[in-house]
Amino acid sequence: MPTVAENLTYWQRYDWKDRGREWGRGYGSIEQGWHHAILPRISAFLPTGHALELAPGYGAWTDLLRPLCKNMTLVDLTPNCIEHCRQHFGKRAMTYHTNDGRSLAMLDDNSIDFVFSVHSLVHADHDVMRAYILQLGKKMKPGAFGFLHHSNLGEFAGQFETWDPKDLHWRGRDMTAEKLREDCREAGLVCVMQEIIPWGSDKMIDAYSLFTKPRPGQQPPERVERNPAYWDQIWQRIELAKRYAKPE
Numbered sequence: 336m337p338t339v340a341e342n343l344t345y346w347q348r349y350d351w352k353d354r355g356r357e358w359g360r361g362y363g364s365i366e367q368g369w370h371h372a373i374l375p376r377i378s379a380f381l382p383t384g385h386a387l388e389l390a391p392g393y394g395a396w397t398d399l400l401r402p403l404c405k406n407m408t409l410v411d412l413t414p415n416c417i418e419h420c421r422q423h424f425g426k427r428a429m430t431y432h433t434n435d436g437r438s439l440a441m442l443d444d445n446s447i448d449f450v451f452s453v454h455s456l457v458h459a460d461h462d463v464m465r466a467y468i469l470q471l472g473k474k475m476k477p478g479a480f481g482f483l484h485h486s487n488l489g490e491f492a493g494q495f496e497t498w499d500p501k502d503l504h505w506r507g508r509d510m511t512a513e514k515l516r517e518d519c520r521e522a523g524l525v526c527v528m529q530e531i532i533p534w535g536s537d538k539m540i541d542a543y544s545l546f547t548k549p550r551p552g553q554q555p556p557e558r559v560e561r562n563p564a565y566w567d568q569i570w571q572r573i574e575l576a577k578r579y580a581k582p583e
């Protein structure tokens with residue numbers, strides 16, 4: 336839980352008037368989230384060639400990533416999301432697909448340079464994440480990287496009943512950072528950096544995973560870190576940027 340069918344129902348009915356920018360409020364704004372939370376984690380891989388964004392919603396992050404990509408493919412489960420992105424971003428260097436919440440069959444093998452998803456697949460269970468990772472092993476080019484934000488709630492299985500239900504944040508309940516690393520190994524990918532982070536409370540229910548499809552002969556090591564100071568670090572960066580802002 337939540338299932339693909341529940342995601343589809345929820346996001347199809349969701350009021351998208353703020354285009355997903357509302358999920359940037361935790362950082363002050365989506366731009367601050369991009370500059371101080373996301374970009375420091377992916378800047379080594381940008382600009383890039385062909386980027387795949389999984390589950391873009393109404394394109395809040397796409398706005399920011401798109402100028403750094405030669406071309407982009409957007410894949411989302413919810414038809415109105417893909418329709419909005421098509422209207423908003425147009426045809427030039429952009430390709431759009433609605434999927435069944437699992438399949439990447441529409442992509443050519445060895446065609447993706449960079450995979451990206453933030454604020455979306457946290458709501459996916461392990462079966463979905465596993466399906467995506469196994470296919471990404473084929474769809475990514477050798478030497479390509481991917482950055483996914485996903486649930487680690489499953490690490491706390493057995494404790495949910497004692498938690499305040501609002502601390503579950505509709506995360507995939509059986510998904511863990513460890514399972515993603517295992518799935519990467521099975522897919523021929525290597526999770527080169529994984530950061531387990533708190534979300535919505537001090538509970539470490541989320542993870543960022545950076546993975547690569549190694550070129551022949553490459554054997555990069557896996558690395559896992561727990562970062563309870565995630566939000567403090569971002570707020571320090573935001574405060575510093577404010578002190579150096581252009582005066583009005």
Ligand SMILES: C[S@@+](CC[C@H](N)C(=O)[O-])C[C@H]1O[C@@H](n2cnc3c(N)ncnc32)[C@H](O)[C@@H]1O
Pocket residue numbers: 339342346354355356358389390391392393394395396410411412413416435436437453454455456458459463
């Ligand atoms: C919380 S919204 C976030 C959208 C966007 N990333 C943002 O930050 O504005 C979740 C999005 O994930 C999509 N989604 C959920 N499960 C999915 C799945 N299994 N495959 C593809 N898209 C999915 C939904 O359709 C929705 O667009």
